Amino acid sequence: MEDSSDGLLLNFSIDNGPLTAPANFKGGRWRDRLTAKYGARYRQKKIASHFNSTTKENSHPKAQDPVPGKSHIDTNDVSRSAKRQRVEESLRPTTTKLTTYSGSREKTEKPHQIISSLFTFNPASKTAADEELNSASPIEPSNAPLLDGLSTFTSLGLSPTLSAHLLLKLELKTPTAIQKATIPELIKDDNDAFIQAETGSGKTLAYLLPIVQRIVNSAGTVGNTNKSNGGGKVHRDSGLFAVILAPTRELCRQISVVLESLLRCAHWIVAGTVIGGEKKKSEKARLRKGLNILVATPGRLADHLDNTEALDVRNVRWLVLDEGDRLMELGFEAEIQGIVEKLEKKSQLTKARVSPAGSLPNRKVTILCSATMKMSVQRLGELSLKEAIHLKTDSSNSEEIDGRFEDNFSAPAQLQQSYAVVPAKLRLVTLVAALKRAFVRRGSVMKAIVFISCADSVDFHFQVLSRQNRDDENTKPSAKQELTSGTKLAEDKQVPISTIASATSLCIPDNQVTLHKLHGSLPQNVRTSTLAAFSQSKDPAVLICTDIASRGLDLSNVDLVIEYDPPFSKDDHLHRVGRTARAGRDGRALVYLLPGDEEGYVEILKESYRDGGKRLCRNKVDEILKRGFGSSGVDSGKDWEERATEWQLEVERWVLEDPKNLEMARRAYQSHIRAYATHVTAERDIFNIKNLHLGHLAKAFALRDKPGSIKAPGTRGNKESRKVRRQDGAAAKESQSTGEENKRSKSSRDISMSDPAGVARMKAKMREHMAGISEFNIG
Structure with missing residues (x-):
């Protein structure tokens, strides 16, 4: 515009957008101020662009009708760009001003924002999707009982009484391949043996049947035959004949x-068990x-050999080491070596190599x-x-090279294995979608x-999937409920330990699904009752x-195995899918x-197939989510994205609303990252x-926390994140904790190291606090 007074030309460009003063941000950390500044600038641009588009629409009206009841501009209803994060309307921030407490570097707690960006900024897969699995051609099972019509338990050397018992009571008509190869050798010979067979092929009966048969056949040759209740048979006083070692308490059971x-x-x-717990x-x-x-765990048996005089092992004829690879992984090598040496030292058996029939x-x-077969x-x-024979099935792929067996062991042939490449943000909703799809019919x-x-991750996911029926956690269960639902009151806390709940979070119509959780930090009686309830x-x-249930357990009617976290080694994968x-x-198996x-792990999965992985298929993430969250019967676009997002928002609200849930989620996050670092060296890349x-x-x-505020390996936390945030009543809590610490230290000083009972109490307390440290590899 031109001023007529002195001819001065003023060149001002006034945009059509609204005039607003720039926001001024004070207080807090510079990073928070910068984030708020950029956010305000972005919103201002969106408001201006919306204002311009509205002006053009008013000057050139279109066929689209305006939204009724809205004559003003609502900044919360501005259309979002394709990659803008969705913010829940009810939880939008009310202000952008940051303030600080006087004398403290901590910023005030910002309004809780639950942001869902599940389907944006996800990394793309590096490999192309495989073709769908062709299930038209049937696959012959590799671990099924033999159906040749010639192999029976009687033909293997078992007595008619025992064979009839297997047929009538246990419903076992014919032996499996490993039982056919093992039972005759262990009945007629006294050689040491190494039994190798795939999971689910009947290894337990392969060594139990010969032991029971030979003890039954020895009637009248062992012990006191004048016993009124014995009548020439083996009885309690005849002595201990067989010791069976297993790595876990569940497998011993x-x-x-x-x-x-x-x-x-x-x-x-008479048989019995001695196990930890x-x-x-x-x-x-x-x-x-x-x-x-006797069935035992190595640690408890070694304890009894040292401290229990009633344990007489002078006449032990068999020592069975079940799941030998797991025994070594759990660090039982020293205990097993000590057990073998003590059995040899205390043995009073003759040195004859051949026994009478x-x-x-x-x-x-x-x-x-x-x-x-590993190193x-x-x-x-x-x-x-000593001079052992190698017993295996004809379908085993193990070869003896230079005196050592090379392992090419594979999963059962009829197992349908698949994998899914799931971005980290979609893992939780994809797990829920897979479970909903599995149980929908x-x-x-x-x-x-x-x-x-x-x-910790098991506890978190159990609570997430059953969170709607966890309202009254302080209700004390009845004795009947403790027996049937796997719930037990902790000895030192008046809160229930619940391991069984309804999967209400899955929201499956007309199909009630029950959740069970199991890991090594639970008390032994709770673990036993939970496993029995599930079976x-x-x-x-x-x-x-955890992997506590991956070895040797025969759980009936298990149709699907989901490896939500990849196994720590290839062998762990074989045992997991073997359930x-x-x-x-x-059976079906799915690995995330x-x-x-991580997509390079597919080549390792293919090695577990006899055919080189031709039947290994890939499940698309979109298909899993669509089948789990999509509308049934109609194609309604991407409504499954909205439903998955709403489900994720609901879980995030549940975590933020309760400090206990937030702490549980953080512990699960930390433990997951620590466990991730324990993969074997060969697969570390x-x-x-x-x-x-x-x-x-x-x-x-x-x-919703930044990784820097959570103590996890690989993250660099600042000094503030390493300090405990002060809350209301912190001084009272600190004084209370100080008093309790003084009491504990005083009680510790009162315990003399010469007092065996006091030392035992201290060791028990240490074991209680250290119970969860070894959860990553041993369950």
Whole structure:
């Protein structure tokens, strides 16, 4: 415009947008101020562009009708760009001004924002999707009982009584391939043996049947035949004949159950267990009464050999090492070596190599069982086996090279394996979608197992999937509920330990799914009752567990195995998927992988197939989400994205509303990252912790914290994040904790190291606090 007074030309450009003063941000950290500044600038540009577009629409009206009832501009209704994060309307920030407490560097708590950006900025997969699995051609099971019409348990050398018991009571008509190869050798010879067969092929019966048969045949040749209750049969006082070692308490329980079912046809033979977590006083009483077959964990058996005089091992004829690779992985090498040496030292058996027919071995026979043959298993064989024979099925791919067995072991042939490349932010919703799809039709899937890397993550996902029925956690369960629902009151806390709940978060119509959780930090009686409840359940059920349930457990009707966290090694994968497709039955397995380097794990998965992985297929993430969250019967576009987003928002609100839930999610996040760093060295380039996107991974745990505020490996926290934030009442809590610490230190000073009872209490307390540290690899 031109001023007529002095001819001065003023060149001002006035835009059509609204005039607003620039926001002034004060206080807080510079990074927070910069973020708020950029956010305000972006919103200002969007308002201006919307104002310009509205002006043009008013001057050139279109066919689209305006929204009724809105004559003014609402900044919250501005159309978003395609990659803008969605912010829930009810939880938008009310102000952008940052303030600080006087004398403190901590900023005030900002309004809680639940931001959902599940489907934006996700890394793309590096590999192309595979073709769909062609299931038209049937696959012959590799671990099913033989159907050649010639192999029967009687033809293998078992007595008619025992064979009839297997047929009528246990419904076992014919043996499996490994049983056919093993039973005759162990009945007629006294050689040490290494039994190798795939999961679900019946290795437990392969060594139990010969032991029971030879003890039954030795009637009248052992012990006191004048006993009124013996009548020439073996009885309690005849001595201990067999010791069976297993790596986990759950596997010991299962072996004991199978053994007890066999001994119903020979009730005079007594079997028992000694495992960790049980009362040693009752175990000593059981040993004093007398046992013929003992099932034990290595640590507890070594303890009894040192401290229990009633345990007489002078006449032990068999030592069985079940799941030998797992025994070595858990660090039981020293205990097993000590057990072998003590059995040899205390043995009073003759040195004869051949036993008369129908009698017990004249020497200690060692049997090593394993589904895989690794260097650790070979080292265990060198410690325990002497001139051993290798018993395997014809379908095994192990070869003996230079005196050592090279392992090419594979999964059952009828197992349908698949994988899914899932971005970190979509992991949680994809897991829920897969479970919803699996149980949407009643009877399609009866039981599923979800393997997770660590105990804290198991607790978090169990609570997430059952969170709607966890309102009254302080209600004390009745005695009946404790027995049937796996709930037990902790000894030192008046809160229930619940391991069974309804999967209400899945929202599956007309199909009630029950959740079970299992990990090594739970009390032993809770673990036992939970596993029994899942195994005996007649309704659809899901078991969320660590690798504690990956070895040797025979859980009936398991149709689906989901490896939510990839296994720590290839062998762990074989054992995990071996919980399904057992004894010739069908089964499915799904493993989750992250985009990027983890996709290289597909080549390792293909090695577990006899055909080189031709039947291994890839499940698309969009298809899993669409089937789990999409509308049934109609194609309504991408409504599944909205439903998945709403479900994620609901979980994030649930985490933010309760400090206990937030702390549980943070612990699960931290433990998951620590567990991720424990992959074997050979696969470390595939599972590289440095390549993890910690921010996206936090989304999978419903966390809104930045990774820097969570103490995790690979992150650089500032001084403020390493300090405990002050809250209301912090001084009172600090004084209270100081008083409790003084009491604990005083009680510790009062305990003299010469007091055995005091030392025992201190060790028990230390074991209680250290219980969860080894959860990453041993469950």
